[in-house]
Amino acid sequence: MTISFDLDDTLIPGTKRFPSEKQTWFQKLLGLEKIRLGTVQLMKKLKAEKHQVMVYTTSFRSAGHIRWLFLLHGVWLDGIINQRRHDRTLLTEGKRSSKYPPAFKIEVHVDDSKGVELEGQRYGFRTILITEQEEDGVAKVLAALEPTNNAGFVAATP
Known part of the structure; x- marks a missing residue:
């Protein structure tokens, strides 16, 4: 399964x-952003289970910057979609959506935005919504990805 994660918030x-x-001191020296507690553990677990792990962000950070952010935590990302790549791809498909994971063969997208969740319902892609208050977003994502538990998914009927 291919799973993507939003960055900001x-x-x-x-x-x-x-x-x-x-x-680490090196990450601080490079001025890299902090990442949510449990993210490294979650991504490593997903990759160990042979899932593809990607970042899908509407920021203009370069793919290189994002790659280093995670690589310095020991996580190799299988793909990165930033705003530039999103715009190029969706322009050719004629889609108007803040995020559209199916264009990148992403099966599940994890985000904090209720708007992205609504787009998932409208355009038929699965989302897992993680809020600021979630103490264990890792457990929520893992539970939602269980084959027998689709409770964490939001999907529209096309």
Whole structure:
């Protein structure tokens, strides 16, 4: 399965605050953002289970910046979609959506935005919504990905 994660306010604290992974002095020196506590564990577990793990963000961070952010935590991302790539791809498909994971063969998208959840219902892609208050977003994502438990998914009927 291919799973993507939003960055801002989902994995990287911004306007929303949540506990973060500990940073090394090198990560601090490079000025890399902190990432949500449990993210590294979750992504490593998903990859060990042979899932493809991607980042899908509407930020203009470069793919290289995002790759380093996770690589320095020991996580190799299988793909990165930033705003530029999103715009190029969706322009050719004629879609108007803040995120559209099916265009990138993504089966499940994890985000903090209720708007993205609504787009998932409208356009028929599965989402897992993680809020700022979620103490264990890792457990929520893993539970939602269980084959017998689709409770964490939001999908529209096309």
